[in-house]
Amino acid sequence: MKFLSLIIALVTGALLIYGAQDFPNWADPNSPPSIWVSNRYIEKAFEETAVPNLVTAVLADYRGYDTLFETVVIFAAGVSVVMLLRRPRKE
Amino acid sequence: MIERFEDVIIQTLCRFLVPFMQIYALYVIAHGHSSPGGGFQGGCILAASFVLLVIAFDLKEAKRRMTEKLNTIFTSLGVFIYAGTGWVCLILGGNFLDYSKLSKILPVDSVHARYHGMLYIEIGVGIGVMACMISIFLNLVTRGRHEEALEDKDLWNT
Numbered sequence: 001m002k003f004l005s006l007i008i009a010l011v012t013g014a015l016l017i018y019g020a021q022d023f024p025n026w027a028d029p030n031s032p033p034s035i036w037v038s039n040r041y042i043e044k045a046f047e048e049t050a051v052p053n054l055v056t057a058v059l060a061d062y063r064g065y066d067t068l069f070e071t072v073v074i075f076a077a078g079v080s081v082v083m084l085l086r087r088p089r090k091e
Numbered sequence: 092m093i094e095r096f097e098d099v100i101i102q103t104l105c106r107f108l109v110p111f112m113q114i115y116a117l118y119v120i121a122h123g124h125s126s127p128g129g130g131f132q133g134g135c136i137l138a139a140s141f142v143l144l145v146i147a148f149d150l151k152e153a154k155r156r157m158t159e160k161l162n163t164i165f166t167s168l169g170v171f172i173y174a175g176t177g178w179v180c181l182i183l184g185g186n187f188l189d190y191s192k193l194s195k196i197l198p199v200d201s202v203h204a205r206y207h208g209m210l211y212i213e214i215g216v217g218i219g220v221m222a223c224m225i226s227i228f229l230n231l232v233t234r235g236r237h238e239e240a241l242e243d244k245d246l247w248n249t
Binding site: 047048049050051052053055056057060061064065067068070071072075078079081082084085086087088089 | 123124125126127129131163166167169170173174177187188190202203205206208209212213215216219220222223224226227230231234235236237238239
């Protein structure tokens with residue numbers, strides 16, 4: 001069984017490395033993330049949101065829906081820890 | 092069982108340190124727009140000040156300042172403020188989380204309304220992250236048995 005787990009781990013790792021070949025090069029100016037929305041954020045973020053910190057502008061405004069559910073994930077983690085661990089004393 | 096540890100130097104130092112940590116956390120939340128930081132980081136610093144209280148004093152002192160009921164309310168309130176800001180934008184005629192529509196109820200133009208909308212959601216994130224971190228920490232260190240921990244019982248054999 002341990003041998004089988006090792007085989008599965010090696011095959012999965014090899015598949016991931018094979019898939020990583022298709023990634024664009026590091027800091028490639030012609031890769032899709034560099035030519036698609038990034039330039040618009042860098043050029044327009046300040047005049048559209050009046051926020052000097054670009055990271056906050058993208059995190060809280062352009063990607064606000066994503067951040068909402070990040071908060072929901074943390075909420076779910078807190079609630080599940082309470083549900084799993086909390087043992088109120090029975091009176 | 093871990094022996095109760097009381098040291099006057101540590102307790103005095105923590106009593107000095109905690110207000111400054113909380114002021115710094117509020118600064119990180121409020122200045123998330125113009126400097127590195129934001130709700131997640133500021134909420135974690137707020138929770139860290141509370142964890143310091145538990146370590147330097149004891150659970151009783153910490154629960155006197157933040158009861159479990161209040162903490163549970165804060166956990167939900169954080170997500171509620173965030174989603175509520177989105178719903179207000181929806182009611183005012185925009186898309187969900189389109190803060191520029193907040194200019195109808197705030198005395199600013201639509202560009203600065205987005206600035207203010209981001210501040211509200213950062214406050215919501217900060218409250219939610221703080222309360223979640225506190226409840227995770229308290230339930231992990233006491234194995235979920237707060238009442239027994241308050242009475243100094245042996246937690247690992249109950």
